[in-house]
Amino acid sequence: MKIAIxxxxxxxxxxxxxxxxxxxxxxxxGFDVYGIQRGFGGxxxxxxxxxxxxxxxRGITHLGGTILGTTNRGNPFRWAxxxxxxxxxxxDRSDELIARFRAMGxxxxxxxxxxxxxxxxxxxxxxxxxxxGVPKTIDNxxxxxxxxxxxxxAVTTATEAIDKVHSTAESHERxxxxxxxxxxxxxxxxxxxxxxxxxxxxxxxxxxxxxxxCNKIREREERGRHFSxxxxxxxxxxxxxxxxxxxxxxxxxxxxxxxxxERVAAEITSLTGKETRSLxxxxxxxxxxxxxxxxxxxxxxxxxxxxAVADQRFGQMVALDPPTITLVPLVEAxxxxxxxxxxxxxxxxxxxxxxxxxx
Numbered sequence: 001m002k003i004a005i006x007x008x009x010x011x012x013x014x015x016x017x018x019x020x021x022x023x024x025x026x027x028x029x030g031f032d033v034y035g036i037q038r039g040f041g042g043x044x045x046x047x048x049x050x051x052x053x054x055x056x057x058r059g060i061t062h063l064g065g066t067i068l069g070t071t072n073r074g075n076p077f078r079w080a081x082x083x084x085x086x087x088x089x090x091x092d093r094s095d096e097l098i099a100r101f102r103a104m105g106x107x108x109x110x111x112x113x114x115x116x117x118x119x120x121x122x123x124x125x126x127x128x129x130x131x132x133g134v135p136k137t138i139d140n141x142x143x144x145x146x147x148x149x150x151x152x153x154a155v156t157t158a159t160e161a162i163d164k165v166h167s168t169a170e171s172h173e174r175x176x177x178x179x180x181x182x183x184x185x186x187x188x189x190x191x192x193x194x195x196x197x198x199x200x201x202x203x204x205x206x207x208x209x210x211x212x213x214c215n216k217i218r219e220r221e222e223r224g225r226h227f228s229x230x231x232x233x234x235x236x237x238x239x240x241x242x243x244x245x246x247x248x249x250x251x252x253x254x255x256x257x258x259x260x261x262e263r264v265a266a267e268i269t270s271l272t273g274k275e276t277r278s279l280x281x282x283x284x285x286x287x288x289x290x291x292x293x294x295x296x297x298x299x300x301x302x303x304x305x306x307x308a309v310a311d312q313r314f315g316q317m318v319a320l321d322p323p324t325i326t327l328v329p330l331v332e333a334x335x336x337x338x339x340x341x342x343x344x345x346x347x348x349x350x351x352x353x354x355x356x357x358x359x
Contacts, residue, residue: 001029003309004106005052006036007066008074008117012136012150013290014298015066018112021302023052029310034106035067039074040120043100044093061295064288075120098129108309110302112136114148115337118317122330125315132308133317133330134301138285141185144333145319149297154181154285155192161281162196162229168277173226175217175268175276179261181285182233185339188285190346193231193355200228200356202264204235205340208358213264214271216356221274228274232264236358258282300325 003026007015019035026033035056037048050056050068060067073080076097078090101109108130111121114137125131135142138154158180169176178198180188186203193201200216202208217228234257237243246258258280265278290298297320304318304325316327340347350357 008113013153014149014294016060017298018302020057025306039071144328158192169227189233200230202232202236
């Protein structure tokens with residue numbers, strides 16, 4: 001059997017652990033295994049396909065990023081193609097991709113990605129491509145699995161950043177606003193905010209009211225606490241408002257969020273008079289060596305994906321259902337994003353600790 005591995009979408013700590021485990025598990029079974037480089041472009045346009053032997057995957061478990069490279073602009077169903085007049089047109093190249101995949105002799109694809117990449121994988125599966133999915137996103141917003149690899153590292157990075165701004169906030173008696181990732185789900189903001197002792201946590205699931213946020217800051221002032229920490233997910237929205245967008249969606253891309261931290265900071269200063277600073281962690285949350293949890297999860301996911309290929313369980317996604325790794329149909333995993341339940345114990349804990357959630 002000849003297996004291909006592709007890593008799509010944003011990078012996440014633990015990707016290389018998945019690649020290593022999948023490669024070694026495949027070699028253990030006598031399979032040939034290859035890595036598609038730079039997303040599906042490695043098959044469609046560039047011909048970058050790397051044979052993965054033991055030497056190629058040696059010593060990569062602890063490394064951040066992906067040795068195969070990745071892109072969030074590689075949707076074969078909406079391939080951005082430059083035209084002679086200088087415009088860019090989206091073209092469906094999925095049939096061409098499948099034809100090339102088969103011409104190269106591949107028997108199965110292991111697609112490692114978040115909701116966008118997994119949806120592409122499912123659409124390819126529906127067109128006859130044998131696919132097994134591996135959930136990857138620091139946002140932890142893929143349904144069907146308790147957790148995705150990369151998330152634990154991102155939360156740890158965000159918590160460490162919140163810890164560090166505490167000293168500056170208290171020393172200067174400022175409000176510090178920390179913007180973290182989380183387009184549609186507030187897992188990173190909620191859990192890093194709780195762990196870091198934030199006074200206000202704003203997540204996409206709960207539209208915020210700036211009056212509530214500022215009332216919390218004033219209450220702290222009255223108690224002699226002349227500084228506050230506000231953690232806000234990039235996808236947080238004010239009541240009656242919309243997402244804060246840095247760039248609109250172009251051909252083959254999605255809109256880039258950013259700036260909600262600055263927006264919240266400016267409004268706090270305007271409404272309270274408090275000196276306020278904002279810090280956007282951005283891609284810092286994606287980088288660095290994965291935590292032990294993410295390394296182990298990545299290794300387990302990679303090995304499980306190859307087992308699924310060996311058993312011809314295509315159209316499935318590996319998932320963590322503690323204490324075991326299981327398989328769930330891709331169609332179920334993609335039915336709806338996994339958002340923070342408003343009745344979850346984490347939300348309840350935040351309220352009982354006196355944390356303002358903006359409502």
